[in-house]
Amino acid sequence: MDCHVLQESLLSSASGYSNYRGILNWCVVMLVLCNARLFLENLIKYGILVDPIQVVSLFLKDPYNWPASCLIIETTGTFLYLVNLTTLLFFPSATVLTLTSITPVGGAFALCVYTVLFMKLYSYKDVNMWCREIRHTKARTLTPVHAHVSYPGNLTHRDIYYFVFAPTLCYELNFPRSPRIRKSFLLRRLFEMLFFIQLQIGLVQQWMVPTIQNSMKPFQDMDFSRMIERMLKLAVPNHLIWLIFFYWFFHSSMNFVAELMRFGDREFYQDWWNSETVTYFWSNWNIPVHKWCLRHFYKPLMGRGVxxxxxxxxxFLVSAFFHEYLVSVPLKMFRLWAFMGMMSQIPLAWFVGRFLRGNYGNAAVWISLIIGQPIAVLMYVHDFYVLHYVSQS
Structure with a gap:
C-alpha cells in the first residue's frame, strides 16, 4: 500500500502538462489591456484623426502625388482614346458600306459629322496634354493671365459640349465670346441658309443632273471629243454651285452657329479668291481645317526635325485620305485615280509657285478650280454608274 502511494506521488511530481491554454489566454488579455491603454492614451492626446475624405481630396486636388496610379490611368486612357478615335472613323464607314439603304448624300453627311468630331477630340486631347505637361513643370496655366479658366478647371461636361458644337476644330481653354446674340444678324444668316440650300438643290436638279446623264454614253464609248465637251458644259454649273455652297457653309451657316453660341472668332475664310499660288488657296479657303493641320500636324512634325x-x-497625304474617305465610302467604291488626283496638287503648287506670278498665278488657280472639279465629278459619277447599274444589268 505504501509502495502504491509512493508510486503515485512520484508520478504526480513528474507529470508533464502540455495544455497551457490558461497561460495563452493570460498573454492575450495582457496584450489587449496594454494596447487598449495605448489606444486610449493616443485618443485622449490627439483626438480622432482618421479622415478617408482627406485622402480622396488630396488625390483629386493634385493627382501627381500618386505617380504610379497616374501612370496606369494615363496608359489605359491613351489606349481607350485611340480605340475611340479609331471607332469614330471606321465604325460609321463600315455601317455606310454595309447598309444598302444609306444613300451617297446621307452617307457623306454622316461621315463629315464623324470626321469633324474626330478632329475636335484629337485637338481636345492635344491641348489638355500640353496643359498637363506645363502644369507638371510647375507652370499653372497655358492661357494668359487674364483668362477665366485654367487647367484642370476646364475639364467639365459643359466645356467639352460647347467645343463639340462650336464652329471650330481647334480647342481652347477660353474661347473669345461675343457680349450678346444679335437677333437681326441671326435672322439674316438663317434666311441665307434657307435660300441658298434651295438654290443649290434647284441648280443640281435642273442643270447638273441632265448634263451628267448625257455624259455617260461618251464615257462608255471613250469618245474623247464628246467627253471634253461634256466636261466643259458641266464646268460652269458645277463651279457656280461650289461657290454658292462655299458661301452657304462658311459664311451663312458657320456665322449662324457662331452667333447662336456667342462664339467670338469668326475667321472662317480669307481672300482665297486672290490666291496667286495653290498653297495660298489651300491655306485660306478653309481656315478651321488649316489651323487644325498647322497646330496638330505640321508644327509637331517640324518640332521633331522633319x-x-x-x-x-x-x-497633302492626310488631306487626300480624308477627301477620298468622304467620297469613296458613301459611293461604296475606292478609286486610286482620285487619291492621286489630290496628290497632283503638289506638283501643281510647285509649278504655279515657281513659274507663275501675280495675275497669271491667280488665273492658274481659278482654272484648276473650274476645270478640276467637273473632271472629278464626271469620273466619280461614271464609275458609280458602271459599278452599281451596268455591272448589275
Whole structure:
C-alpha cells in the first residue's frame, strides 16, 4: 500500500502538462489591456484623426502625388482614346458600306459629322496634354493671365459640349465670346441658309443632273471629243454651285452657329479668291481645317526635325485620305485615280509657285478650280454608274 502511494506521488511530481491554454489566454488579455491603454492614451492626446475624405481630396486636388496610379490611368486612357478615335472613323464607314439603304448624300453627311468630331477630340486631347505637361513643370496655366479658366478647371461636361458644337476644330481653354446674340444678324444668316440650300438643290436638279446623264454614253464609248465637251458644259454649273455652297457653309451657316453660341472668332475664310499660288488657296479657303493641320500636324512634325517639304507632303497625304474617305465610302467604291488626283496638287503648287506670278498665278488657280472639279465629278459619277447599274444589268 505504501509502495502504491509512493508510486503515485512520484508520478504526480513528474507529470508533464502540455495544455497551457490558461497561460495563452493570460498573454492575450495582457496584450489587449496594454494596447487598449495605448489606444486610449493616443485618443485622449490627439483626438480622432482618421479622415478617408482627406485622402480622396488630396488625390483629386493634385493627382501627381500618386505617380504610379497616374501612370496606369494615363496608359489605359491613351489606349481607350485611340480605340475611340479609331471607332469614330471606321465604325460609321463600315455601317455606310454595309447598309444598302444609306444613300451617297446621307452617307457623306454622316461621315463629315464623324470626321469633324474626330478632329475636335484629337485637338481636345492635344491641348489638355500640353496643359498637363506645363502644369507638371510647375507652370499653372497655358492661357494668359487674364483668362477665366485654367487647367484642370476646364475639364467639365459643359466645356467639352460647347467645343463639340462650336464652329471650330481647334480647342481652347477660353474661347473669345461675343457680349450678346444679335437677333437681326441671326435672322439674316438663317434666311441665307434657307435660300441658298434651295438654290443649290434647284441648280443640281435642273442643270447638273441632265448634263451628267448625257455624259455617260461618251464615257462608255471613250469618245474623247464628246467627253471634253461634256466636261466643259458641266464646268460652269458645277463651279457656280461650289461657290454658292462655299458661301452657304462658311459664311451663312458657320456665322449662324457662331452667333447662336456667342462664339467670338469668326475667321472662317480669307481672300482665297486672290490666291496667286495653290498653297495660298489651300491655306485660306478653309481656315478651321488649316489651323487644325498647322497646330496638330505640321508644327509637331517640324518640332521633331522633319523637313518642311516632307511635312507639307504629309499634310497633302492626310488631306487626300480624308477627301477620298468622304467620297469613296458613301459611293461604296475606292478609286486610286482620285487619291492621286489630290496628290497632283503638289506638283501643281510647285509649278504655279515657281513659274507663275501675280495675275497669271491667280488665273492658274481659278482654272484648276473650274476645270478640276467637273473632271472629278464626271469620273466619280461614271464609275458609280458602271459599278452599281451596268455591272448589275
Amino acid at each position: 523637313n518642311k517639304w516632307v511635312a507639307q507632303t504629309a499634310i
